[in-house]
Amino acid sequence: MVPVTGPAPHLRATADAYDALAVLYADFSRDALDGLPLDRSFIAAFAELARATGSSGSASVAELGCGPGHVTDHLRGLGLDAFGIDLSSELIGLARQEYPGMRFDVGSMDALDLADGVLDGVMSWYSVIHAPPEHVPAYLAEFRRVLTAGGALLVAFFESGGGPVEAFDHKVTTAYRWPIDDLAALAGEAGFEEVGRMLREPCEGERFRRGHLLMRAR
Template sequence: MTGPSAPSSHLRVTADAYDAVAVRYAEFVRDEPALPLDRAVLAAFAELVRTTGPGPVAELGCGPGRMTAHLRGLGLDVFGVDLSPVMIDLARATYPDLRFDVGSMDALDLADGKLQGVVSWYSVIHAPPQDVPSYFAEFRRVLAPDGHLLVAFFESEGEPVTAFDHKVATAYRWPIDDLAGLAGEVGFLEVGRMLREPREGERFRRGHLLMRMGE
């Protein structure tokens, strides 16, 4: 079992950045998931989790809790984890009937095989590319043998992994095949993928990978 550890420098920078903008960020994501395609991939994930049996689901990088609450509305036993203590305080105040914990998705304070599902909704985007395989390995560690993973991210549209000036902290756009390949290397099998073009006010294509635990 991997327990909490001292955060690396990029984790401290990311947590501090989100602490500083937490209230504004909560207002920005208040209406998510806004688009039918986003809701559809979340609904597909929830249906797959429900059909594999009861068990908790973690939204990792939950921010102010809006997506955690949406997943609860889809019938999941869900809780949220985030690096930012201020975000967690906001989530607890807004959704007092849901569980929210401060923690890092690369070192979760959870037993092996504890979860039926993991959602990383635009949260691995801040991880340096060389660290992403360890995040996927941690997701695999905490998932049950029939568990599912949903990852949402900014897609690179034919370019290699590319850093960009995210409004909160440095983030990375990924080729969807590369990200799927990294997940496959630690034992995930792809169930499906969804790409959508940016809506008005968005800069980049969005990628979504739905995966299950391999043998």
């Protein structure tokens, strides 16, 4: 497993913030996909693309920044061989308790303890949001490294409404809103081609528009 004590201070700050609020965050996010049919439809499209890449209809998929594991479990329900990785050891501990039959590891998205090309899919579900903008290209490059050619990538994030990248006061720790075109362009530079995108307006209780990018590794 990859330690979280690397040179980027935002990694330690993010891990500490989620460790401190792990139980509250797990309770808050447990039913996060309920009532979000558009979000679930994009996850289903990601699952289908990953399965098409895998052998014999199976697909190995990692949710990076998996938190307490509820979305990883949703991926498993879609027929994927899914596992989760997160910076927060406290959240990983909760995920292991909640889903004892699944794999959850502590690690950093920018330095994965995985061989090249071993995955059919990578999901980053509101997890790159905490990376300072200058670090995001390295995250995307790492996603591409661990994906097989044709592998699927799904990135969900807070969209900036067409404005520049903007920091905001996320309830856990500092996060960033991205213009969807800019994030898609960075993914293209990292070796991905766009399959589709979705923007949806905030639901009740949400502050910002949500962006979703479905990509394929070249």
